[in-house]
Amino acid sequence: MPDLGLEVLLKGKNLARLFTGLGVALKISLASVLISLPLGILLGVLMTWKHPLIRAVLRIYLELIRIMPQMVLLFLVFFGTTRVFGWDLSGESASVIVFSLWGTAEMSDLVRGALISIPAHQYESSAALGLGKVQTYLYIIVPQTLRRLIPLSINLITRMIKTTSLILMIGVVEVLKVAQQIIEANRMSSPNAAFGIYLVVFFLYFIACWPVSLAAGYLERKWR
Amino acid sequence: MKKLFVKRIVALAATVTVAFSAAACGNSGAAAGNGDAAPAGSEAAEKTNAVYRTLDEIKQGGTIRIGVFSDKNPFGYVDENGEYQGYDVYFARRLGEDLGVDVEFVSTEAANRIEYLQTGKVDVILANFTVTKERAEEVDFALPYMHVALGVVSPDDKVVESLDGWDREEQMIVISGTTAETYLTENYPDIPLQKYDSYATAKNALENGNGAAWANDNTEVIAFAMQSEGYTVGIPELGSQDTIAPAVSLGNTTLLEWINEEIRLLGSERFFHADYEATLADTYGMDYEESLVVEGGGTQ
Numbered sequence: 001m002p003d004l005g006l007e008v009l010l011k012g013k014n015l016a017r018l019f020t021g022l023g024v025a026l027k028i029s030l031a032s033v034l035i036s037l038p039l040g041i042l043l044g045v046l047m048t049w050k051h052p053l054i055r056a057v058l059r060i061y062l063e064l065i066r067i068m069p070q071m072v073l074l075f076l077v078f079f080g081t082t083r084v085f086g087w088d089l090s091g092e093s094a095s096v097i098v099f100s101l102w103g104t105a106e107m108s109d110l111v112r113g114a115l116i117s118i119p120a121h122q123y124e125s126s127a128a129l130g131l132g133k134v135q136t137y138l139y140i141i142v143p144q145t146l147r148r149l150i151p152l153s154i155n156l157i158t159r160m161i162k163t164t165s166l167i168l169m170i171g172v173v174e175v176l177k178v179a180q181q182i183i184e185a186n187r188m189s190s191p192n193a194a195f196g197i198y199l200v201v202f203f204l205y206f207i208a209c210w211p212v213s214l215a216a217g218y219l220e221r222k223w224r
Numbered sequence: 225m226k227k228l229f230v231k232r233i234v235a236l237a238a239t240v241t242v243a244f245s246a247a248a249c250g251n252s253g254a255a256a257g258n259g260d261a262a263p264a265g266s267e268a269a270e271k272t273n274a275v276y277r278t279l280d281e282i283k284q285g286g287t288i289r290i291g292v293f294s295d296k297n298p299f300g301y302v303d304e305n306g307e308y309q310g311y312d313v314y315f316a317r318r319l320g321e322d323l324g325v326d327v328e329f330v331s332t333e334a335a336n337r338i339e340y341l342q343t344g345k346v347d348v349i350l351a352n353f354t355v356t357k358e359r360a361e362e363v364d365f366a367l368p369y370m371h372v373a374l375g376v377v378s379p380d381d382k383v384v385e386s387l388d389g390w391d392r393e394e395q396m397i398v399i400s401g402t403t404a405e406t407y408l409t410e411n412y413p414d415i416p417l418q419k420y421d422s423y424a425t426a427k428n429a430l431e432n433g434n435g436a437a438w439a440n441d442n443t444e445v446i447a448f449a450m451q452s453e454g455y456t457v458g459i460p461e462l463g464s465q466d467t468i469a470p471a472v473s474l475g476n477t478t479l480l481e482w483i484n485e486e487i488r489l490l491g492s493e494r495f496f497h498a499d500y501e502a503t504l505a506d507t508y509g510m511d512y513e514e515s516l517v518v519e520g521g522g523t524q
């Protein structure tokens with residue numbers, strides 16, 4: 001067994017600090033997911049409408065967010081709003097805003113894709129069966145769309161959790177930053193700690209994302 | 225109205241530039257220079273009106289926000305109990321104490337220090353901030369409290385004490401992108417350089433005898449020689465001396481003058497020597513105290 005320097009985790013509150021950092025990352029991603037899922041679904045439905053103005057606006061929003069690296073968005077919202085409007089956002093709120101903007105954009109595109117993938121005959125058949133418009137959506141279209149959306153949105157959620165590692169650039173101390181702090185604080189006494197600590201960070205991200213995947217698998221089986 | 229709009233667009237563009245350069249600069253050579261990421265967004269000329277808090281406003285607010293490194297042992301780091309520690313932090317605490325306010329530490333990165341001051345999101349940066357001409361156009365530096373220079377470390381059995389009359393057969397180890405590389409290329413073009421990408425590989429190269437000596441920031445080579453048996457820093461100060469100083473937002477004169485006065489006053493009690501002994505002596509030993517510490521803001 002090579003020396004992974006794991007003993008530094010037992011020093012003081014180091015292990016607890018890592019979990020606190022994970023908590024910060026999860027809190028920010030959870031808040032953003034809760035905001036972006038419903039908003040994304042709403043915008044996704046709007047995107048399938050034929051109204052040219054709505055489509056154009058949503059398209060521009062989606063593309064703008066998609067081509068910008070998240071780091072640039074974070075700097076824009078955190079420092080940019082101070083420069084331009086004089087708002088003093090905290091790092092945490094700037095992160096939630098960026099991740100919600102990003103999550104909403106990506107989610108809306110997923111919803112749009114799932115909606116248009118439902119073949120037209122599904123609509124026509126339910127009309128032929130005498131179902132009204134609301135009933136068609138409620139009993140025929142939405143259940144099928146949801147099933148298609150699950151793997152896609154799980155992917156998005158885990159990506160959001162993992163991308164929180166960027167928010168250390170705007171001063172939010174999350175799990176990766178705590179890891180770097182621990183490694184650096186001990187670089188004289190345990191120079192090998194880097195590998196061990198990053199391994200622990202890997203497991204922390206894993207235990208954060210794994211339940212999400214499990215829940216998705218369960219839903220997929222249940223709704224088969 | 226239109227002017228204001230244009231101004232805002234410019235400000236926004238400046239932020240994007242900074243963000244992209246920060247994203248691009250990443251961690252390359254992070255091991256090499258504690259204080260020396262490229263000056264981010266050097267053209268971010270836009271000066272927002274009074275983003276900063278004056279001395280009185282800070283006193284009224286009851287808290288001073290100080291940006292420090294949280295992962296640069298021994299200058300600014302967080303210990304196992306989650307407390308900020310280090311040479312910069314020791315000074316930051318004293319500033320808060322003498323101002324009669326609480327200190328709120330903000331964890332900064334090398335690449336975003338200027339941006340934090342330009343947006344007034346911190347009052348002071350005390351993050352191993354090397355004074356350069358380019359940076360001085362974007363932030364106001366107070367009097368220095370530390371020296372940095374280049375240093376050269378070599379094995380005990382063949383200590384390199386001077387770079388004059390260098391044996392062309394021998395190579396000098398450097399890390400790419402560091403001040404050491406630039407300095408040697410400009411001033412000693414005859415010395416063959418052996419370049420490495422990271423601190424770890426350069427260190428291995430010296431230990432394996434691939435080069436005659438290793439040139440880097442003197443704090444780094446001194447720390448290396450302290451930790452490793454059989455190595456001596458033959459040249460502890462090479463080239464032009466840079467200084468490390470606190471920085472405030474451009475134009476925040478009340479705070480700047482107070483910090484300068486404070487640094488002068490602290491000189492009489494040899495505060496920074498006490499700071500060195502409390503925070504840096506473990507890493508650098510007592511031999512380098514005089515060459516690293518600047519007391520009372522005076523450079524020799």
